[in-house]
Amino acid sequence: MNPIFLFFHKTGSPPWFYRFSGYLIPWLWAIFIGLTVWGLYLGLFVAPADYQQGESVRIMYLHVPTAWMSMMIYGLMAIMGFIALVWRIRMMEVLVISSAPIGAAFTMIALISGSLWGRPTWGTYWVWDARLTSELVLLFLYFGVIALYNAFDEPRKAAKAASLMSIVGAVNLPIIYFSVEWWNTLHQGSSMGSDGPGIHPSMLLPLLLMATATKFFYGANLLTRARLLLVKQDHRKRWVQDLLSKESQ
Amino acid sequence: MSHTPFILAAYLIGAVVLFWTAVAPVIKKRTLLRQLKARQARMDKSQ
Numbered sequence: 001m002n003p004i005f006l007f008f009h010k011t012g013s014p015p016w017f018y019r020f021s022g023y024l025i026p027w028l029w030a031i032f033i034g035l036t037v038w039g040l041y042l043g044l045f046v047a048p049a050d051y052q053q054g055e056s057v058r059i060m061y062l063h064v065p066t067a068w069m070s071m072m073i074y075g076l077m078a079i080m081g082f083i084a085l086v087w088r089i090r091m092m093e094v095l096v097i098s099s100a101p102i103g104a105a106f107t108m109i110a111l112i113s114g115s116l117w118g119r120p121t122w123g124t125y126w127v128w129d130a131r132l133t134s135e136l137v138l139l140f141l142y143f144g145v146i147a148l149y150n151a152f153d154e155p156r157k158a159a160k161a162a163s164l165m166s167i168v169g170a171v172n173l174p175i176i177y178f179s180v181e182w183w184n185t186l187h188q189g190s191s192m193g194s195d196g197p198g199i200h201p202s203m204l205l206p207l208l209l210m211a212t213a214t215k216f217f218y219g220a221n222l223l224t225r226a227r228l229l230l231v232k233q234d235h236r237k238r239w240v241q242d243l244l245s246k247e248s249q
Numbered sequence: 250m251s252h253t254p255f256i257l258a259a260y261l262i263g264a265v266v267l268f269w270t271a272v273a274p275v276i277k278k279r280t281l282l283r284q285l286k287a288r289q290a291r292m293d294k295s296q
C-alpha cells in the first residue's frame with residue numbers, strides 16, 4: 001500500500017492515533033513556545049510603531065493570526081465534517097468536535113483584541129460593521145456546534161449533527177473574508193492581498209512567526225482534546241482498559 | 250492617549266484564554282483517568 005494511504009488508514013484506528021499523537025504533542029508544544037517567544041520579542045520590542053496607528057499596531061501580532069485561525073479552523077471543521085458524513089470515519093467526527101472549542105477561543109481573542117485595537121485607533125470598541133458582525137456570527141456558530149454536540153446522548157449521532165452544522169455554517173467564511181470588499185466597512189482590507197503583503201518586512205516577520213505559532217498551538221491542542229474524547233468514548237474497549245492497567249503499574 | 254494599557258490588556262486576555270484552552274483538556278483527562286482507574290479497581294475487588 002502507498003505509505004501516505006497507509007498513514008491515513010492507520011490514523012483511523014483510535015489506539016494507533018492515541019499512541020502516535022502522544023509522541024507528537026510535546027514537539028508541537030515546544031515549537032509553538034519557541035515561535036511565540038521569537039514572534040513576541042520581534043513584535044513587541046523590535047518592530048517599529050506604525051506611522052498611522054502608533055504603538056497600537058503591536059496588537060496586530062495577536063489579532064491577525066487569531067482571526068486567521070478562527071476562519072481556518074472552521075474551514076477545516078467543515079471539510080472534516082464532510083468526510084465524516086460521507087465516508088463515516090469516526091476519527092474525523094472526533095477531530096470536528098475537538099476543533100470547535102479551540103476555534104471558539106481563537107475567535108474570542110480575535111474579537112477582544114480587535115476591540116482593544118479599535119478604541120485607540122477608531123475611537124470605539126465596537127461597531128456593527130460587516131467584518132466585525134460576521135466574525136461575531138462565527139463565534140456563535142462555534143458555540144452552536146459545541147451546544148449541538150452536547151445536546152445528544154449518543155456520541156455518533158451528536159457528532160453527525162455537529163458535522164452537518166459545521167458544513168452549513170461554512171457559508172459564513174466567504175462572507176467574513178469578502179466583507180471588507182462587498183460592503184463599505186470601517187475595518188481595513190486584508191493584510192495579505194493577492195498582490196503580496198503591503199507590510200514592511202520588519203513587521204511581516206513577527207506576524208508570520210505568530211501566525212505559524214498559532215498553527216502549532218492548534219495542532220497540539222487538537223490532538224490533546226481528541227485523545228481525551230477517544231478515551232471518554234472508548235472507556236469500555238480493550239485498548240483503553242490496557243492503557244489504564246499500564247498506567248496503574 | 251497611551252496605547253500601552255490596550256496592548257497589555259489584549260495580550261493578557263489572549264494569554265489567559267489560550268492557557269485555559271490548553272490546560273482544560275489536560276485537567277479533564279486526568280480526572281477521567283482517575284475515575285476510570287477507581288472504577289476498574291472497584292470491579293477487580295468485587296470479582
